Amino acid sequence: AESLKEAAEATGRFMGTAIADGRLGDSTYTGIASSEFSSVTAENVMKWDAIQPQRGQFNLEPANRLMDFAAANAQQVWGHTLVWHSQLPGWVSNGGFGADELDGIIQDHISTVVGEYAGEIAYWDVVNEVFEDDGSLRQSVFLNTLGDGYIADAFRYAEAADPSAKLCINDYSTEHTNAKSDALYDLVSGMLDQGVPVDCVGFQMHLILDQYSASDIQSNLQRFADLGVEVVITELDIRMDMPSDDGKLAAQATQYADVVGVCVAVNGCAGVTIWGFGDADSWVPGTFPGQGAALPWDENYQPKPAYDGILQGFGAA
Ligand SMILES: OC[C@H]1CNC[C@@H](O)[C@@H]1O[C@@H]1O[C@H](CO)[C@@H](O[C@@H]2O[C@H](CO)[C@@H](O[C@@H]3O[C@H](CO)[C@@H](O)[C@H](O)[C@H]3O)[C@H](O)[C@H]2O)[C@H](O)[C@H]1O
Secondary structure (H helix, E strand, O other): OOOHHHHHHOOOOEEEEEEOHHHOOOHHHHHHHHHHOOEEEEOOOOOHHHHOOEOOEOOOHHHHHHHHHHHHOOOEEEEEEEEEOOOOOHHHHOOOOOHHHHHHHHHHHHHHHHHHOOOOOOEEEEEEOOEOOOOOEOOOHHHHHHOOHHHHHHHHHHHHHOOOOEEEEEEOOOOOOOHHHHHHHHHHHHHHHOOOOOOEEEEOOEEEOOOOOHHHHHHHHHHHHOOOOEEEEEEEEEEEEOOOOHHHHHHHHHHHHHHHHHHHHOOOEEEEEEOOOEHHHOOHHHHOOOEEOOOOEOOOOOEOHHHHHHHHHOOOO
């Protein structure tokens, strides 16, 4: 295979990346983004604080830039994200709205944003990170004002706005079998029983070098796929303690191969998206001081051993 997207395509899957809006004017960046990936996710510009910064004021230009880029490169677009406790503008998080008004605000946000791109965005992260690591529902203005019904309602609003889009619930630290993935499993199977239009489950997979079990990740994802929903790896990166060295980079390549290989082994795993592709654009160093080098291209957009690891995971190297 000449590229990651071709390797993925050969297995009937997509290969995606998060796109940093600020890089779309950089030809080295866009060269890789257009040639290696068949799917793109907005890293930030489709989040509530960016797309509806003030009530009723929708800022679509940055999102449209991504839509235009994807259209020009025949790429699928993954919408990220509609209802999330983080990157929420103050007018929502501190609005002090009653239940009916907040419910209306969520419905208006979803119908406007999803409606704007109806038929153009293939997948949406409808709700993001609704659980705490212990499996309890995360405290948020949504849960505290509306109760847990806000989750199913968000899916119904998205379905009404674009029946053609696949609607996903997305979270992190759910790749292994644990209290959080068990709670997610119970929520998804419960919603399916109630006829809530959940089409897919996104596993972010912000992993740490050498801290994973491929066999456990595989059986965990398979149990979700056995519910009849698609499973997707949505934000993959594998961070290491800096400085990196040849041994760590080789281990990282093996870990990328194993994780991508899990997606290939799981019937119902639709694709893999990495959370950016160049270490210079990664969120990791800013959030985890002393850690980094999490992505398949280095600071100078040169491919790392991890690039071949991903090809290997798709059975192309
Ligand atoms: O945290 C990693 C993942 C976890 N899963 C959900 C997924 O959405 C999340 O992505 C990360 O989500 C983070 C916020 O939670 C993003 O970080 C934000 O990214 C934004 C856009 O670049 C930053 O906002 C800019 O900040 C600048 C200086 O502070 C301002 O000048 C800009 O106006 C402002 O847009 C925020 O500070 C920064 O916190 C990361 O880029 C993004 O990679």
